[in-house]
Amino acid sequence: MIPIKYHYRSLFVRKSVTLMTLGSIAFVVLVYIGVLALAGGLRAAFSATGDPSTVLVLRDGAQSEMASGFATDTHRVLANLPGVLKDDSGRPLASGETITVQIAKRRDGTETNVTIRGVRDEAFALRSSIEIDEGRRFEAGKGEILIGAGLADRLGLGLGSEMKLGRLDFRIVGTFEGGGANSAEIWGDVDEIGNSFQRTNYYSSTRLRAASPSAVDELIATAEGDQRLRVEALRETEYYEQQTNASSAQFIILGNVLAVLMAVGACFAAANTMYSQVDARGREIGTLRALGFRRRTIIGGFLIEAIILGLLAGAFGALLSLPLNTISTGTMNQLTFSEITFQLRTTPSAIFAGVFLATITGVIGGLLPAFSASRAQITQLLRAA
Numbered sequence: 001m002i003p004i005k006y007h008y009r010s011l012f013v014r015k016s017v018t019l020m021t022l023g024s025i026a027f028v029v030l031v032y033i034g035v036l037a038l039a040g041g042l043r044a045a046f047s048a049t050g051d052p053s054t055v056l057v058l059r060d061g062a063q064s065e066m067a068s069g070f071a072t073d074t075h076r077v078l079a080n081l082p083g084v085l086k087d088d089s090g091r092p093l094a095s096g097e098t099i100t101v102q103i104a105k106r107r108d109g110t111e112t113n114v115t116i117r118g119v120r121d122e123a124f125a126l127r128s129s130i131e132i133d134e135g136r137r138f139e140a141g142k143g144e145i146l147i148g149a150g151l152a153d154r155l156g157l158g159l160g161s162e163m164k165l166g167r168l169d170f171r172i173v174g175t176f177e178g179g180g181a182n183s184a185e186i187w188g189d190v191d192e193i194g195n196s197f198q199r200t201n202y203y204s205s206t207r208l209r210a211a212s213p214s215a216v217d218e219l220i221a222t223a224e225g226d227q228r229l230r231v232e233a234l235r236e237t238e239y240y241e242q243q244t245n246a247s248s249a250q251f252i253i254l255g256n257v258l259a260v261l262m263a264v265g266a267c268f269a270a271a272n273t274m275y276s277q278v279d280a281r282g283r284e285i286g287t288l289r290a291l292g293f294r295r296r297t298i299i300g301g302f303l304i305e306a307i308i309l310g311l312l313a314g315a316f317g318a319l320l321s322l323p324l325n326t327i328s329t330g331t332m333n334q335l336t337f338s339e340i341t342f343q344l345r346t347t348p349s350a351i352f353a354g355v356f357l358a359t360i361t362g363v364i365g366g367l368l369p370a371f372s373a374s375r376a377q378i379t380q381l382l383r384a385a
Contacts, residue, residue: 029317270365310362
């Protein structure tokens with residue numbers, strides 16, 4: 001075996017070529033981790049939204065709250081189903097909510113779809129993670145709304161801002177955080193929102209709190225088995241998991257396509273570096289062969305150098321990607337076609353994937369030079385300049 005120290009030192013004899021290759025592979029890693037961080041941020045936003053004890057009820061066949069709708073009488077029946085948890089005053093923990101999408105202008109002047117959720121007090125009781133960041137809750141009948149803090153920043157709105165929703169004007173009296181995907185929504189009184197959009201006496205969905213996570217399946221069966229309702233029920237966490245898969249898939253596909261395309265170019269850079277090593281170290285290789293080192297040892301040695309090159313580039317690219325963590329951004333929810341705000345997440349799995357990609361890139365780029373070095377004639381190598 002040739003000592004590892006020899007390969008490491010040999011790799012940096014020609015620093016300029018090696019550093020350029022490191023930079024090109026590190027850039028590939030940075031872009032790849034960045035795209036995976038987008039997908040990770042979406043997953044974190046959606047996973048923070050659902051509650052395992054909450055059942056979400058939609059119209060039968062609806063894929064999202066946006067596509068769902070049923071009469072308020074259906075909600076009343078759902079709220080009184082056996083298995084729905086009641087609060088201290090004996091009222092069922094059931095929240096009938098409406099969903100509307102409206103175009104709004106971002107801070108930079110571009111347009112996006114925003115989700116407007118009509119709710120009552122029960123909605124807050126079923127979402128204990130939501131906290132008022134600034135201001136206070138809206139009061140029914142006063143034309144007041146709440147807005148998610150992340151969405152408020154992207155739209156350039158704050159406390160006291162006026163916003164036209166449907167045919168009426170509303171005033172922002174508070175911002176909230178901690179609701180996961182809900183933090184990219186606007187909340188107002190369900191009756192006022194319905195009146196503004198001239199859509200009354202209906203709900204898009206109903207949320208029911210089961211007595212415990214283990215009682216959820218029984219409550220789902222009860223809701224779907226009632227022939228009066230014709231609804232579809234599922235765990236709230238399952239609903240947001242479906243949105244996660246639909247929305248993050250585009251980033252995962254994009255990341256892999258970009259990784260392949262950019263890695264091809266990086267492979268050529270790695271191959272160029274390794275070929276320069278072979279050309280410059282012809283006499284060293286010839287001497288090693290003359291001393292009895294076998295061809296597979298020479299191949300292994302150059303592959304070790306390629307792996308070192310890839311690992312160093314991967315580590316450098318991963319280091320460059322760390323500032324991406326917690327950067328706020330937004331994208332389109334692929335099921336509701338509305339804005340969702342979230343923070344990028346450079347997770348350990350994303351960093352590992354980036355370093356692995358860099359290592360594979362280095363190995364592929366080093367294969368041909370390694371075989372070239374091992375197959376050259378000893379006499380030809382010893383006569384090299």
